[in-house]
Amino acid sequence: MWPLSQKPGWAAATAIWSTRMSLARLDNKWTAMVVIALGRGDGLRFGDLRAVVQGISAKVLTETLRDLERDGIVARHEYAEMPPRVEYELTALGRTLHVPLQALGRWAEKHTAEVLEAREAYDAGRR
């Protein structure tokens, strides 16, 4: 029999994601949350994002936003005021990404309890 990776349906599919998923790849551990936060609609300021995405450092938030901007997911609007004001919002492309990410977020909300139970059961068995 064939190695699975060469079976008709599979071979093509595999090559696709290895590269593709690494894009969707919530590159750093905060990316998904930033996109979800921005998905609420209105532009958010840098400081507000920091507050909403609890725990993220200024450094990493900056890096994350730059990457998302580079990838065309997020648009940055800088206002020449003092003190500075900068707003971030999803682009059209970003809004399409927001959909599956939000779905994932909802999955997490819905099934966290189940996962935790499974974990306890598993750990109890191994003890």
Next chain:
Amino acid sequence: MWPLSQKPGWAAATAIWSTRMSLARLDNKWTAMVVIALGRGDGLRFGDLRAVVQGISAKVLTETLRDLERDGIVARHEYAEMPPRVEYELTALGRTLHVPLQALGRWAEKHTAEVLEAREAYDAGRR
């Protein structure tokens, strides 16, 4: 005005994911692909998974599968044969996770080109 994180709609929401998303958190960079691979339906053997999820090492695949098993996402079936045979498949819970993950995978397939264009444009501007 209020800091955004304390505005009515937001405060509750934020606390939720910080913890919750870290669960859906495609803990390591391979988890999503493993779940998607298993989502095709039938049980897959360890070796086949390695082949399908190109680039993953045996060590990390083992770790990933153990974690998924612990979380109740994946079921492991070991057959007492020689040479050994072990099959993995999604549990009912795993199948519910497969849905949003596959959606994310499809987003990647569909929009990779756009992202790459955006990147080039951005880099060209900065050069």
Next chain:
DNA sequence: CTCATTGGTTACGTTGAGGTGACCGGTTAC
């Protein structure tokens, strides 16, 4: 004069995820 504000940047240090390569056990085929 000095402090607060906003949106960063920079230098530095740590840690843990992930990669590599060697090794194993039980059985069959050569």
Next chain:
DNA sequence: GTAACCGGTCACCTCAACGTAACCAATGAG
């Protein structure tokens, strides 16, 4: 005798992601 098969495990090392803390520029308020 030995090689191959499969599904791992173990020891070891590396690199980049992340966190922390200091600093900055321009303006208005006190």
